[in-house]
Amino acid sequence: MSHLPAPSSDRSDAPTATLARPLRQLALQAAAVLAVLSLAWPYYGVRGEELPWPQTAFAIGAVALLLATLSHQPWWWRILHAVFAPLAWGVALLQIDPGWFLLASMLLLLVYRGALSGQIPLYFSSRETVHALAALTHGYHDLRFLDLGAGIGSIVQPLAAARPDASFTGVENAPATWLAGRVRTLATANCSWRWGDLWRTDLAAYNVVYAFLSPTPMAALWEKVGREMRPGSLFISNSFAVPGVAATQEIDVDDCRHTRLYCYRV
Ligand SMILES: C[S@@+](CC[C@H](N)C(=O)[O-])C[C@H]1O[C@@H](n2cnc3c(N)ncnc32)[C@H](O)[C@@H]1O
Known part of the structure; x- marks a missing residue:
C-alpha cells in the first residue's frame, strides 16, 4: 500500500537473534550428550561398572560449553549449555513425578506461547509508556x-479508558x-479484544499500530507495515x-526500564 525503506539484512544488532535458531542449541546439547555417552558407555561397560552420572553430567556440561564457545554462541547460551546437564541430573535426584513437569510446561505454554512459536516473550509496557502513547496520539481525532501482541491489555485498556472517543484493538x-486481557477489557466499550495471530491481522484499518515484541520479528513486521x-x-x-531503517521520531520514556519508542511515519 505504501513504500517504505527496506530493512537491511544485517541482524547483528539483535541481541537475541540466535533465539531464532532454538534447534541449533538443541543440536549442540545433543551433540555434547552423544559425544560423552559414546565414550563413557563403552568404557564403563567394558569394565562392568555402572555409569557415574554426576561425573557424566559434568562432562556433558563441559563438552557443551566447549562446543558453544567454538561455535561463537552468546555468553548466556554458553552458561546455559554448561549448566543444563548438571542441573538435569540434580533435578532427577529429587525424584519428582514427571507429571508435574508436564503440567508446568503446559502452564508455561498457556502464557509464553509466543516465545516458543515466534521468539516473542511476554513482558509488559510500563505505565509511563501508556502516558507517552496517550500524549503521542493526543492530536488524533x-x-x-x-x-499487536497485546499481552494482558496493559496498553489498550488504560488508553481506551482515557479516550472514549477513539477505538482500540488488542x-x-x-x-x-x-x-486475562479479555476480563480486563470487558467493561471498556471502545476496546476490542481479539484472539488471533498478529501476522494474520490486517493493519489497513488502523492509523496507529503499536508493537512491543522482540528483535526477531521486526524486519518481517516492517514489510507487513x-x-x-x-x-x-x-x-x-x-x-x-x-533494523536498518531510521525512525521518524524516537521517544525516551522516563521509566525504570528506560523504554525507547521508535516511531515510523508510513
Ligand atoms: C512483550 S509482550 C507485550 C504485551 C503488551 N503489548 C504490552 O506492551 O504490555 C508481547 C506479546 O505478544 C504476544 N504474541 C507473541 N506472538 C504473537 C502472535 N503471533 N500473535 C499475537 N500475539 C503474539 C505474546 O503472547 C505477548 O503477550
Missing part, C-alpha cells in the same frame, strides 16, 4: 489504535494472557528498532 494469541498500513499512519515499536 479519528484514532484507531492497534496493539490482538493476542497466548491463551492465558488473552483470557509497508504492505498494509495507509500512508500517513504511524507504526510504533517499543524498544526494538526496525
Whole structure:
C-alpha cells in the first residue's frame, strides 16, 4: 500500500537473534550428550561398572560449553549449555513425578506461547509508556489504535479508558494472557479484544499500530507495515528498532526500564 525503506539484512544488532535458531542449541546439547555417552558407555561397560552420572553430567556440561564457545554462541547460551546437564541430573535426584513437569510446561505454554512459536516473550509496557502513547496520539481525532501482541491489555485498556472517543484493538494469541486481557477489557466499550495471530491481522484499518515484541520479528513486521498500513499512519515499536531503517521520531520514556519508542511515519 505504501513504500517504505527496506530493512537491511544485517541482524547483528539483535541481541537475541540466535533465539531464532532454538534447534541449533538443541543440536549442540545433543551433540555434547552423544559425544560423552559414546565414550563413557563403552568404557564403563567394558569394565562392568555402572555409569557415574554426576561425573557424566559434568562432562556433558563441559563438552557443551566447549562446543558453544567454538561455535561463537552468546555468553548466556554458553552458561546455559554448561549448566543444563548438571542441573538435569540434580533435578532427577529429587525424584519428582514427571507429571508435574508436564503440567508446568503446559502452564508455561498457556502464557509464553509466543516465545516458543515466534521468539516473542511476554513482558509488559510500563505505565509511563501508556502516558507517552496517550500524549503521542493526543492530536488524533479519528484514532484507531492497534496493539499487536497485546499481552494482558496493559496498553489498550488504560488508553481506551482515557479516550472514549477513539477505538482500540488488542490482538493476542497466548491463551492465558488473552483470557486475562479479555476480563480486563470487558467493561471498556471502545476496546476490542481479539484472539488471533498478529501476522494474520490486517493493519489497513488502523492509523496507529503499536508493537512491543522482540528483535526477531521486526524486519518481517516492517514489510507487513509497508504492505498494509495507509500512508500517513504511524507504526510504533517499543524498544526494538526496525533494523536498518531510521525512525521518524524516537521517544525516551522516563521509566525504570528506560523504554525507547521508535516511531515510523508510513
Ligand atoms: C512483550 S509482550 C507485550 C504485551 C503488551 N503489548 C504490552 O506492551 O504490555 C508481547 C506479546 O505478544 C504476544 N504474541 C507473541 N506472538 C504473537 C502472535 N503471533 N500473535 C499475537 N500475539 C503474539 C505474546 O503472547 C505477548 O503477550
